[in-house]
Amino acid sequence: MSETRCDVVISGGGPNGLMLACELALAGITPIVLERLPEPSVEQKANGMIGQVVRAMDMRGLYPDSPPRPMDGFLFSGMPLNLGLLHDNPMHAWMIPQPDLIRLLVERARELGVDIRWGHTLTDFTQDADTVTASVTTPSGERRFTARYLVAADGGKSLVRKRSGIDFPGHTNPNQVSRMGHAMVPDEFRTPTGDLRIPGVEDLHWGHNRLERGMFIFAELQPGRPLVAVMEFDAEPVDDSIAMTFDELRESVSRVLGADLPIQPPTWAGVPALRRISGQNTRLAERYRDGRVLLLGDAAHVHSAIGGPGLNLGLQDALNLGWKLAAQIRGWAPEGLLDTYESERRPIGERVMMSSLSQSALMASGPEVTALRQLFGELLTIPSTVEHIARTMSGTDIRYDVGSDHPLAGRFFPEATVETGTGPRRIAELLHSGRPLLLDLTGALAPHAADWSDRVDTVAATAADAPAAALLIRPDGYIAWATDDSEPGDLPEVLARWFGPARALVADRSPIE
Numbered sequence: 191m192s193e194t195r196c197d198v199v200i201s202g203g204g205p206n207g208l209m210l211a212c213e214l215a216l217a218g219i220t221p222i223v224l225e226r227l228p229e230p231s232v233e234q235k236a237n238g239m240i241g242q243v244v245r246a247m248d249m250r251g252l253y254p255d256s257p258p259r260p261m262d263g264f265l266f267s268g269m270p271l272n273l274g275l276l277h278d279n280p281m282h283a284w285m286i287p288q289p290d291l292i293r294l295l296v297e298r299a300r301e302l303g304v305d306i307r308w309g310h311t312l313t314d315f316t317q318d319a320d321t322v323t324a325s326v327t328t329p330s331g332e333r334r335f336t337a338r339y340l341v342a343a344d345g346g347k348s349l350v351r352k353r354s355g356i357d358f359p360g361h362t363n364p365n366q367v368s369r370m371g372h373a374m375v376p377d378e379f380r381t382p383t384g385d386l387r388i389p390g391v392e393d394l395h396w397g398h399n400r401l402e403r404g405m406f407i408f409a410e411l412q413p414g415r416p417l418v419a420v421m422e423f424d425a426e427p428v429d430d431s432i433a434m435t436f437d438e439l440r441e442s443v444s445r446v447l448g449a450d451l452p453i454q455p456p457t458w459a460g461v462p463a464l465r466r467i468s469g470q471n472t473r474l475a476e477r478y479r480d481g482r483v484l485l486l487g488d489a490a491h492v493h494s495a496i497g498g499p500g501l502n503l504g505l506q507d508a509l510n511l512g513w514k515l516a517a518q519i520r521g522w523a524p525e526g527l528l529d530t531y532e533s534e535r536r537p538i539g540e541r542v543m544m545s546s547l548s549q550s551a552l553m554a555s556g557p558e559v560t561a562l563r564q565l566f567g568e569l570l571t572i573p574s575t576v577e578h579i580a581r582t583m584s585g586t587d588i589r590y591d592v593g594s595d596h597p598l599a600g601r602f603f604p605e606a607t608v609e610t611g612t613g614p615r616r617i618a619e620l621l622h623s624g625r626p627l628l629l630d631l632t633g634a635l636a637p638h639a640a641d642w643s644d645r646v647d648t649v650a651a652t653a654a655d656a657p658a659a660a661l662l663i664r665p666d667g668y669i670a671w672a673t674d675d676s677e678p679g680d681l682p683e684v685l686a687r688w689f690g691p692a693r694a695l696v697a698d699r700s701p702i703e
Contacts, residue, residue: 192333196222196305197519199324199337201312201350204231205288206487206504207343208295208306212250213512215302216624217665219519222335223304224326226311230296234372234463236288236495237411240264241502241584242602244282246509249603249667251622252294257605258282266497266579267552268398268405269566273580275573280586285411289461291501315340315353315483322482338519340483341511346471348489354480360473360492360543367428368470370407370419371439372462373453384410390449398496400563402555404446417463418453420446423555427468434466470494472547474539478532486511491539493546496553502585503542506666507535513624513665522645522690534590545582593687594680596658596672603663608651617663620649626689627663631656632676641692642685664688 198214200207203225214221239247247253260279264271273279286294299306307328315324322340326333342350351358379386386394386408392401399406407419420442436455444450456462475490487504511531517523552563569575581587590600598604607616608629620627626646628639636648646662662671662684671684686692 193336194222194333195336196220197337198222198339198341198515199224199312199322199335200341200343200486201324202343202345202487202489203227203292203296203306203308204343204345204487205236205291205295205501206508207341208292208299208304209505209508210341210343210486210512211299211304211306212295212302213508213624213665214516215299215304217513217516217520219516220303220305221341222337223299223306224310224312224324224335225306225308228309228329230289230292232289232461234287234289234461234465236291236498236501237409237417238283238285238287238498239291239501239505240283240498241281242586242588243502243505244284245602245605245618246506246667247284249618249621250624251619252298253284257616257618258284264580264583265397266570266583267549267563267566268400269552269563269570271570271576271580273576275576276580279580280584281580282584287412312344312349315350317482338482339515341486341515342483342489343486344489346473346488346492348485350483351475351485351489354483356480356485357476358473359476360471361547362472363470365424366421366470367425367442368419368421368467369434369439369442369465370417371436371464372415372456373418373436373439374456375408375416375418375451375453379451386451388447388449388451391447398553400553401446401448403448404555405553406443406446415456415458415462418443418451421553422446428466430466430468434464436464438466439464470550472543474536474543478536479529484511484515484531490536491543493543494550496546496549497583499542499546499583499585503539506538506585507531509666510535513626517690524687524690527688527690538585538588541582541587590668592668592670592684594671594684596669596674598658598661598669598672601669602667603661603669604657606653606655606657608649608653608656610649610651615651617661620647621663621665621667623647624665626665626670627661629661629663632659634676635660635678635681638678638681639685641682642689644693645689646685662688 197219198221200223203223211221211223244258248256261281261283309329311327313325321336324335342348384396404423405421410416471492473492478485514527518528592600607614628648630650658672660673664670670688
């Protein structure tokens with residue numbers, strides 16, 4: 191059996207696996223991505239990104255209309271969030287369909303030299319103290335791939351996670367069935383504001399609508415391509431071996447509404463969405479690492495799509511893991527750096543599940559829930575409540591323990607423009623390279639980072655409204671250190687804590703042979 195050797199094998203070519211591949215490539219590590227599909231997926235899963243991940247994509251130069259602008263409003267369990275009440279609105283959105291996102295990331299990965307193997311299915315693996323060897327079925331037969339690390343980006347039913355013996359505890363609601371699809375909705379049922387008005391049914395607003403029989407969702411995220419979805423709370427069992435039909439979606443809509451909505455299959459070009467999810471899983475891996483195997487995205491956590499947290503969580507997992515794994519392979523990672531992937535990201539997974547389950551509970555049927563929603567609606571008129579929920583949903587409530595007590599330390603970098611020697615630059619633009627950044631607004635700190643210049647970029651700049659005198663920003667966008675004066679303080683110790691020993695002490699490692 192033929193064998194291929196590399197530094198990292200990524201099992202799964204969805205958004206999270208592709209994003210990790212790009213991050214590794216930026217850091218000088220060329221991974222191999224194994225994807226069982228013969229070509230990029232056209233399945234309509236996520237409809238866009240919500241939250242801080244939009245700024246993270248801007249940080250890599252992937253967002254098309256920089257800088258991202260926050261939304262005026264959003265929904266929490268179908269109840270409106272008036273984001274206009276907030277002085278600092280953290281809710282950003284990018285309504286990019288998942289197939290388009292995959293195409294974007296595939297193109298970026300190819301630009302960076304990533305090796306993507308379509309039609310390659312990982313079937314098993316073994317690991318020892320130094321390597322992981324994967325057995326893979328390819329279009330031309332069986333093959334072995336041996337790498338220093340294997341990353342599972344193979345979804346909620348992850349074979350890699352199962353073979354690793356990592357438990358996946360959580361909760362399953364077997365009586366809940368969700369169906370979604372693009373659909374043509376007759377004009378006579380649509381209002382000028384984009385809502386729906388159906389005889390015998392309360393007015394249905396854009397987004398999530400709670401009804402006694404279930405949840406009804408209507409949104410036109412792309413002009414002229416309405417999306418209709420329903421979730422039945424006490425649904426009949428479904429045979430998932432039988433493909434869903436458009437008639438099945440139409441009948442489910444009628445059951446939830448208690449009235450007929452004569453939707454029709456879409457007539458536009460392209461692949462329309464048509465998908466069923468039987469049961470609702472909320473699960474979190476007991477750990478994110480087993481030796482040289484790491485879990486990423488849905489392989490580590492699954493939850494309801496309500497509120498749109500999936501890509502916000504999974505893509506930021508990839509951003510967190512990428513630079514740390516590259517540092518480990520290249521030989522300059524300080525002790526325990528790779529373990530901070532789990533210690534930082536797993537609690538975020540727990541928090542997303544709390545938010546997701548809370549929204550699902552508020553969607554349930556019954557007069558008690560109706561009363562609770564009324565109370566919650568009153569709370570959502572209070573700016574401090576809106577701010578708390580918006581920060582939770584966007585992920586901007588995250589603060590990592592980076593070992594510094596500065597108010598900005600452990601937070602995502604601020605959106606600001608600084609004046610450099612080559613003109614004004616947004617901080618996000620300075621992070622396109624995926625390297626750590628010391629942003630020095632004092633002009634005095636560069637010499638203290640000179641011994642890390644092979645790993646850390648230093649940019650001297652000025653700013654009229656500087657958030658701090660200097661910021662040390664990790665590749666994932668989180669601030670490792672900040673100061674309000676021109677003294678270096680513990681800057682060298684922080685550089686060593688996150689980016690390894692000084693250059694003279696580092697021995698770069700060559701790719702696996």
